[in-house]
Amino acid sequence: MAITNSIYAKATVSITELRRNPGQVIEEAGDAAVAILNHNRPAAYLVPASVYEQLLDLLEDAELAELARSRRSEATIKVALDEL
Structure with a gap:
């Protein structure tokens, strides 16, 4: 069985x-x-530092999106802006 490794860089x-x-x-x-x-x-x-930082931001965004999706079915609480 041959093992192939993809290379994800130019x-x-x-x-x-x-x-x-x-x-x-x-x-x-x-x-x-x-x-x-x-x-x-x-x-x-x-990877350049800027690319690594962007990857971390994307991962954080994905985690937050998943958290938001998981909470969709929870009961909502109405709050007035003045109460914040």
Whole structure:
């Protein structure tokens, strides 16, 4: 049985090359993710801080949306704006 590993990045770099010059890898990546390969298989992804922060925001939004969906069937309580 052959195991295939999808790579979810347009750029790849070996762990060895990343060790040699991490600054260059980060600089060349720009705003894109880089797949870090170990024995030609993805071992990790290097993502820019801004992309990671966006992912965290999306995960938080998804969690809040799920919470809102789960509470739809609960009883509602009317509150006047002046009471808040």
